[in-house]
Amino acid sequence: MPPPPQPDALADALIRVPRHEFIPSRAWAVPQGAGTPPAAASGYWIDQHRDPDRWWRAVYSDSVIVTQLDGGRTELTPANAAAPSTAPSCAASSPLLVTAGLRHLAVRPGDRVLDVGGGTGWTSGLCAYLAGDDALVTTVEIDPDLARTATENLARCGLHPSVVTGDAATGLPGPDGDSDGLFDRVHVTCGVTDIPYAWVERTRPGGHIVLPYNPPIGRLLRLTVHEDGSATGRFGEECSYMPLRSQGLPQSTNAGTTGADTQPRLRSLDSGPGSDPDTESLLHPAPGLQVLLASLVGDEPWISGSGSVLLTDGVSRATVEDGTRLTQTGPRDLWDEAESVHRAWTRHGRPGLDRIGFTVTPQRQYVWIDDPSVPAAHTLDKSADTAPTTVGASLG
Ligand SMILES: C[S@@+](CC[C@H](N)C(=O)[O-])C[C@H]1O[C@@H](n2cnc3c(N)ncnc32)[C@H](O)[C@@H]1O
Numbered sequence: 182m183p184p185p186p187q188p189d190a191l192a193d194a195l196i197r198v199p200r201h202e203f204i205p206s207r208a209w210a211v212p213q214g215a216g217t218p219p220a221a222a223s224g225y226w227i228d229q230h231r232d233p234d235r236w237w238r239a240v241y242s243d244s245v246i247v248t249q250l251d252g253g254r255t256e257l258t259p260a261n262a263a264a265p266s267t268a269p270s271c272a273a274s275s276p277l278l279v280t281a282g283l284r285h286l287a288v289r290p291g292d293r294v295l296d297v298g299g300g301t302g303w304t305s306g307l308c309a310y311l312a313g314d315d316a317l318v319t320t321v322e323i324d325p326d327l328a329r330t331a332t333e334n335l336a337r338c339g340l341h342p343s344v345v346t347g348d349a350a351t352g353l354p355g356p357d358g359d360s361d362g363l364f365d366r367v368h369v370t371c372g373v374t375d376i377p378y379a380w381v382e383r384t385r386p387g388g389h390i391v392l393p394y395n396p397p398i399g400r401l402l403r404l405t406v407h408e409d410g411s412a413t414g415r416f417g418e419e420c421s422y423m424p425l426r427s428q429g430l431p432q433s434t435n436a437g438t439t440g441a442d443t444q445p446r447l448r449s450l451d452s453g454p455g456s457d458p459d460t461e462s463l464l465h466p467a468p469g470l471q472v473l474l475a476s477l478v479g480d481e482p483w484i485s486g487s488g489s490v491l492l493t494d495g496v497s498r499a500t501v502e503d504g505t506r507l508t509q510t511g512p513r514d515l516w517d518e519a520e521s522v523h524r525a526w527t528r529h530g531r532p533g534l535d536r537i538g539f540t541v542t543p544q545r546q547y548v549w550i551d552d553p554s555v556p557a558a559h560t561l562d563k564s565a566d567t568a569p570t571t572v573g574a575s576l577g
Contacts, residue, residue, distance in 0.1 A: 302331030
């Protein structure tokens with residue numbers, strides 16, 4: 182049995198594997214958190230040679246540092262990074278989210294760790310420090326250029342985990358070159374909507390998987406793998422990660438979705454006191470409702486650039502302006518579905534995240550309320566049509 186982790190092991194790791202070793206001299210910093218001044222919220226350029234103070238401040242603040250755009254097809258320049266038509270495809274993630282994820286992961290000395298989405302290499306380095314031996318860490322990165330840079334960055338810190346180039350959704354290496362071996366911990370830093378079952382299969386029973394569930398705006402999910410081959414777990418911090426590339430190239434959040442049909446359907450929402458459903462709580466969902474909306478409908482409502490509230494699955498969209506003017510386009514009436522979810526959530530006593538969780542089995546994956554063996558609704562059954570036509574009813 183390896184010794185338990187030291188309480189300050191993560192703090193040590195952050196010092197011994199310093200973030201600045203993983204940040205290029207020129208990059209795009211996107212501050213996180215509510216206190217960000219509006220002018221800086223969409224990001225700003227950092228150049229270590231031209232303005233070292235600004236660079237160092239960004240690197241050691243809670244900022245996502247974007248290091249690649251559009252899978253490398255668009256050069257990272259200030260203009261391109263700021264353009265609504267481009268999408269980040271690699272970044273050193275927010276330090277606060279990274280530390281939250283690693284606390285959930287609870288890597289112990291001696292653990293074999295898989296880090297999915299190597300990126301700059303920073304989180305792989307942190308995992309290597311926590312595991313106590315870089316040979317115990319395997320990193321998978323889909324982009325060969327990024328994999329090369331991650332290897333170089335890690336080497337500057339004296340770390341040499343195995344960095345494998347490949348799509349982590351389809352093929353996974355084993356730990357220590359052992360193709361049949363199992364990992365104790367799987368750490369994922371790209372957003373996932375459909376969890377590849379291979380990740381569960383490759384984790385030993387009792388082991389944990391921590392991943393950002395449901396990009397672009399989702400929550401950290403910590404799963405524990407069981408002897409019967411299932412994995413169950415709960416949601417944690419709200420997070421925003423770029424999606425696993427094989428589940429769709431990152432989309433610019435400012436880019437409009439098209440809607441398969443072009444006829445907008447308009448109606449007025451009743452937002453007064455006692456309205457059913459309570460429009461206000463749907464526009465600003467509590468965490469429990471947020472998770473149900475995100476997994477059952479597509480995304481939870483979010484404030485779009487124009488100030489209106491948007492709900493979209495990428496094809497259909499529902500927009501609410503001034504809290505009352507609803508427009509729905511595309512094959513699904515997403516707002517109607519969201520209202521059904523809201524009613525069902527209310528019938529269940531408006532559960533919070535302490536009553537809501539997620540289950541993955543070889544056949545399906547689903548959100549549950551109270552009972553991990555009973556899907557709340559809209560299971561992602563691989564063998565069935567996944568169109569969520571009975572969302573509210575099955576939440577019933
Ligand atoms: C947010 S960045 C990762 C941050 C990284 N952990 C770090 O510390 O810098 C997400 C990374 O996941 C990689 N990625 C996306 N889809 C992938 C896939 N299917 N398999 C492996 N890596 C993937 C991207 O290329 C990108 O480098």
